[in-house]
Each structure stands twice: as structure tokens, then as C-alpha cells.
Amino acid sequence: MKHPVKTILALAALGCCSLTAHAADKTCKLEITGNDMMQYDKKELTVAKDCTQVELTLKHAGKLPATAMGHNWVLTRAADASAVASAGMSAGAAKNYVDDSDKRIIAHTKVVGGGESTSVTFPMSALKAGESYTFECTFPGHSALMNGKLVIG
Numbered sequence: 001m002k003h004p005v006k007t008i009l010a011l012a013a014l015g016c017c018s019l020t021a022h023a024a025d026k027t028c029k030l031e032i033t034g035n036d037m038m039q040y041d042k043k044e045l046t047v048a049k050d051c052t053q054v055e056l057t058l059k060h061a062g063k064l065p066a067t068a069m070g071h072n073w074v075l076t077r078a079a080d081a082s083a084v085a086s087a088g089m090s091a092g093a094a095k096n097y098v099d100d101s102d103k104r105i106i107a108h109t110k111v112v113g114g115g116e117s118t119s120v121t122f123p124m125s126a127l128k129a130g131e132s133y134t135f136e137c138t139f140p141g142h143s144a145l146m147n148g149k150l151v152i153g
């Protein structure tokens with residue numbers, strides 16, 4: 001009797017877990033483009049409530065190198081955005097203008113130059129419904145123009 005019981009339990013476990021993982025896994029993809037005129041092409045990005053993960057791709061459609069017109073994408077609560085941009089400037093180019101130890105940063109990409117792209121994936125659990133979120137470029141001088149809202153909708 002030992003063997004059949006084991007088999008049934010193994011099948012039950014397999015059924016349960018693979019089904020759960022499949023149903024719960026929804027990676028939502030977002031895309032934003034920066035250019036040589038210090039602009040993002042979007043002022044607002046929306047993620048659906050039922051996403052489990054968000055994959056953001058940042059493209060640089062310009063021609064200027066990262067040292068002159070680099071762009072990154074940094075996500076914080078709206079209230080933290082300007083302080084995070086200042087801290088990023090102090091962190092410097094070698095750190096992609098991001099202070100890695102800064103707990104206010106929810107997600108960020110590296111800095112890219114013209115023709116390059118990069119992406120970052122973060123869990124939806126990092127976001128709370130009802131909170132306001134801002135994304136911005138923390139390359140020195142860019143955040144005043146390069147920013148927008150991330151909306152959970």
C-alpha cells in the first residue's frame with residue numbers, strides 16, 4: 001500500500017504547486033524612451049493591479065554618449081523623488097547616479113547612452129495601492145524635466 005499512496009501525494013503536490021505558480025505569475029512589461037533633448041517619451045506609466053512583477057525597459061533613442069546625456073530610470077515614492085535625485089548626483093557616474101544603500105529607491109536601472117537599452121524587474125509587492133510613485137532620471141540636472149508618475153490601475 002505504501003507505493004500508491006506516495007504516488008498520489010506526489011501527484012497532488014505537483015498539481016497544486018505548478019498550478020499555483022502559473023496562476024500567480026504575471027510579469028507586466030513597461031517601456032520608456034529617453035532622447036538627446038533630456039526627455040522621456042512618457043509622463044505616466046501604468047501597471048495593472050494583478051501584475052506580480054514589473055519589467056521596465058529603458059531605451060535611449062539619441063546619439064549622445066552616457067557621459068554627456070546619460071539616462072537612467074529610478075522609481076521612488078513621490079515624496080522621496082527630489083531627495084533621491086540629490087543623493088544620486090552625489091553618488092556619481094561610477095554608481096549610475098544611484099546610491100545603492102538608499103532604501104527609498106524601489107527600483108532603478110543603470111545609466112545608458114544613445115542607442116543603448118537596459119531593463120529592471122521588480123516585484124509588485126514593492127508597491128502599495130493608494131501611494132503616489134514617481135520615476136525620474138537621476139543624471140545630474142535631468143530630474144526636473146525627466147520625471148513622471150507610475151500609476152497602479
Ligand code: ZN
Nearest residue numbers: 070071137142
Ligand atoms: Zn537623463
